[in-house]
Amino acid sequence: MEKTSHIKTMKKVALHGLTVKSDSEKYLTQIIDRLNKEGVEIWYTKIFQSRNSIFIDDTSKLTDELTPDFDAVFSLGGDGTFLETLLWVGKSEVPILGINMGRLGFLASIAKEYIKESLYLLFKGNYEIESRALLSLETDLELFKGKTYALNECAILRKDTSAMIMVKCYINDQYLNTYWADGLMVATPTGSTGYSLSCGGPLMMPDSKDFIITPVSPHNLNVRPLIVSDDSELRFEIESRNRSFLISLDSRSETVEKDVHIVVKKAPFQAKLIRIEGINFPDTIRNKLGWGFDKRN
Numbered sequence: 001m002e003k004t005s006h007i008k009t010m011k012k013v014a015l016h017g018l019t020v021k022s023d024s025e026k027y028l029t030q031i032i033d034r035l036n037k038e039g040v041e042i043w044y045t046k047i048f049q050s051r052n053s054i055f056i057d058d059t060s061k062l063t064d065e066l067t068p069d070f071d072a073v074f075s076l077g078g079d080g081t082f083l084e085t086l087l088w089v090g091k092s093e094v095p096i097l098g099i100n101m102g103r104l105g106f107l108a109s110i111a112k113e114y115i116k117e118s119l120y121l122l123f124k125g126n127y128e129i130e131s132r133a134l135l136s137l138e139t140d141l142e143l144f145k146g147k148t149y150a151l152n153e154c155a156i157l158r159k160d161t162s163a164m165i166m167v168k169c170y171i172n173d174q175y176l177n178t179y180w181a182d183g184l185m186v187a188t189p190t191g192s193t194g195y196s197l198s199c200g201g202p203l204m205m206p207d208s209k210d211f212i213i214t215p216v217s218p219h220n221l222n223v224r225p226l227i228v229s230d231d232s233e234l235r236f237e238i239e240s241r242n243r244s245f246l247i248s249l250d251s252r253s254e255t256v257e258k259d260v261h262i263v264v265k266k267a268p269f270q271a272k273l274i275r276i277e278g279i280n281f282p283d284t285i286r287n288k289l290g291w292g293f294d295k296r297n
Helices: 022-037 046-051 079-092 112-124 281-289
Strands: 002-005 012-017 041-045 072-076 096-100 127-132 135-139 153-157 165-171 174-181 183-187 210-216 226-229 234-240 244-249 252-257 262-266 271-276
Touching: 012 046, 012 079, 022 041, 022 072, 022 112, 041 046, 072 079, 079 096, 096 112, 112 271, 135 153, 135 244, 153 165, 153 210, 165 183, 174 183, 174 210, 234 244
Parallel strands: 012 041, 012 072, 072 096, 096 271
Antiparallel strands: 002 127, 127 271, 135 262, 153 183, 153 244, 165 174, 165 234, 183 210, 210 226, 234 262, 244 252
16 A cells, blocks of 8 residues: 555545435535535536435436546445445546445545545645555456456355365465365455455555455365465466356456466556545554453443
8 A cells, every 4th residue: 555645636526325315415415515615526426316316416417437537536335335436436546535424434434424524634635545456357257347356355255055165276376275165365455354354364454565365164274364465476276066156356246167267466556545634544443343442341
């Protein structure tokens, strides 16, 4: 993760998100009012408009294409919405500001109760842009409509209730191990707080230059997560009693045949996250995981 100071005054912003619930309407109004006050040109994704047509009519500026002249995208929702927004942003690397319309998130780190203060700091210039590594999936199939990248993890998983799968893993063409498990994933430092963590993987600071290979319910108990350099190229071969298994990228998954060619490595582009001054990873992780709180009573 690299940090840079703000690059220019925001003049054109896109809004994307899920359906805004009635108890959160006032927060959407706060965002729009502040953007209007700053003279920002507001655009809405067509999906966001269709989900909130009661607030956003057809006379608003709508887009399905993110051109280079956009200064930022506001993601309104939780971490899942942030990942959906990132999928739309893609290779453009337009910075994303995550505003959580529910509970505090790791990616959508601005709580809705602090929208006014956060936007004040944003337009005052008190923010940084963090660059987060993405995973790139290479196969000999056309998968995920060509959007074969992930911010959190790429996972190889058994399908439904089928038998365990056997995953042979190679690092830079050197054989590492054969995993007998329900699956195997490669996680980024950003994804270390997600699926990998629930499978026993370590937490990593977002600026770590590493990936995590984390087995999912391994048959051998002496198999543990492994940290490798993010410059590594990871190749996988699959064997299974069933002909097919699942490949997932963050929240998306597709069924593939077991003879597919799979390579996972760092993507040639990054995700850009807008971080408001005073909001940092240690604070977020303490709040999310309840560190420092005595829960014995």
